[in-house]
Amino acid sequence: MTQTPQIPQSDAALFTALQADTAAAPPLAARFADRPRRSALFMPASNPRALAKARSLPADIIVLDLEDAVAPELKDEARDAAVATVYSGGFGHREVVIRVNGLDTPWGAEDLAAVAGCGADAILVPKVSSPADVMAWNEALSNAPAELQLWAMIESCASVLRLDAIGALSGSTRLSLWMVGTNDLAREMRARPGRDRAVFQPLLTFAVAAARAHGLGILDAVCNDFRDLDRFRAECEQGLMLGFDGKSLIHPDQIAPCHAVFTPSAEELEAAQRILDAFAAPEASGKGAIRVDGRMVELLHLEEAKRLIALARKISE
Numbered sequence: 001m002t003q004t005p006q007i008p009q010s011d012a013a014l015f016t017a018l019q020a021d022t023a024a025a026p027p028l029a030a031r032f033a034d035r036p037r038r039s040a041l042f043m044p045a046s047n048p049r050a051l052a053k054a055r056s057l058p059a060d061i062i063v064l065d066l067e068d069a070v071a072p073e074l075k076d077e078a079r080d081a082a083v084a085t086v087y088s089g090g091f092g093h094r095e096v097v098i099r100v101n102g103l104d105t106p107w108g109a110e111d112l113a114a115v116a117g118c119g120a121d122a123i124l125v126p127k128v129s130s131p132a133d134v135m136a137w138n139e140a141l142s143n144a145p146a147e148l149q150l151w152a153m154i155e156s157c158a159s160v161l162r163l164d165a166i167g168a169l170s171g172s173t174r175l176s177l178w179m180v181g182t183n184d185l186a187r188e189m190r191a192r193p194g195r196d197r198a199v200f201q202p203l204l205t206f207a208v209a210a211a212r213a214h215g216l217g218i219l220d221a222v223c224n225d226f227r228d229l230d231r232f233r234a235e236c237e238q239g240l241m242l243g244f245d246g247k248s249l250i251h252p253d254q255i256a257p258c259h260a261v262f263t264p265s266a267e268e269l270e271a272a273q274r275i276l277d278a279f280a281a282p283e284a285s286g287k288g289a290i291r292v293d294g295r296m297v298e299l300l301h302l303e304e305a306k307r308l309i310a311l312a313r314k315i316s317e
Helices: 009-019 048-054 072-088 108-115 131-140 157-161 163-171 182-189 198-213 229-242 252-262 266-280 299-316
Strands: 039-044 061-065 095-099 122-125 149-154 175-180 217-220 246-249 289-292 295-298
Touching (some): 039 048, 048 061, 061 072, 072 095, 149 163, 157 182, 157 198, 175 198, 182 198, 198 217, 229 252, 246 252
Parallel strands (some): 039 246, 061 095, 122 149
Antiparallel strands (some): 289 295
């Protein structure tokens, strides 16, 4: 029997109000869950050279940034440039996302008005810390195209403590993906993360578990030291181990090592195919567990094998 997610009392009314409208707003998270999201490259929308180069880069996701990467005096110019870039197209199968400024800033409302109908795949919003924040953004996008996704930065201590309640709104709002932001988390926590990110591993694990519980995509945080590709690759491998779909990037040189880690390997795909073949054999009919390559494999391994093969096909398209 399916149980309703446990929502803190302070958020229960918000959750109930949105649940009533679920039938009218099918989850975007499920609709786009099969897209390859190995790499999400942030590019400052105030940099014309970066925007011109964006279409030629093989990242799965291009994030045109109006927030942290743009100085206050360039916000208006960056907004116009980002919208013009999306309107002009040429990004192929990649998702194009615009990170806007918060609604509590002087630029947030104008960002939203300009970006909502420009053809972007998603709007990435900063510093989401509660279900009320998701509702505010969702309401602000009420007249936007139905396919426009809402992506949220998880980068505050408050958000980490309320991930289940925030994620529970994915079925009744545009919310479809989280990006973890450890820079802001470190500042709020007064943490001093090292190369192994040990201080963040419990939080990262919890964020992945909460995202999976509610059908959300989730991307790992950026690695600031973009020149140290060995460190970057180690973070990618750690993120893959923890269950992330991919990683946020800040430099084009990070794309290749990111894809090398988050793309299913030939060996993984061969093993997955053997599992599919074994379960398809007549002698496996009706069985929930069989022997493959000398080990017991269950139906849950079959589902993971199907996911890996489907992901590889999407990547190759």
